[in-house]
Amino acid sequence: MPTRTARTAWNGTLEKGSGQVELTSSGVGTYEVSFPKRAAEDAGGTTSPEELIAAAHSSCYAMQLSALIGEAGGTPQSLDVRADVSLGPDKPGFKLTGIALTVRAEVDGLDADGFARAAQAAKESCPVSKALTGVAITLDAALE
DSSP states (O other): OOOOOOEEEEESOTTTOEEEEEOTTTOOOEEEEOHHHHSSSSOTTOBOHHHHHHHHHHHHHHHHHHHHHHHTTOEEEEEEEEEEEEEEEOSSSEEEEEEEEEEEEEEESOOHHHHHHHHHHHHHHSHHHHHTTTSOEEEEEEEO
């Protein structure tokens, strides 16, 4: 399996500095980051490590859930997965305080119980979930 790379160039102090994170492997973009905007309610056009983790987790979970639905005999028609990643204080600094996964799905060939089992198994087995075992991860999964 390949290794993927991202790169960040940072200038200045934590409080007054800023940087750019580049998705190097894919080349799809370079995004602004800054701590004041990371800690603010309004991101103001910048991304953050938490948003990037949310993107990684929601996409990884969707792929894993799709695979497990298929293994259970179902066919996913659509999966809408959201990951909300929270940041809070720690000593020293900060830590991820929780991740809330929410999935709404249209699935053929599985009942609600079968879907719930696949959804829970995907939460436990997607590689990003495994990497984030030090963070509480909740799941709200339902068929539409």
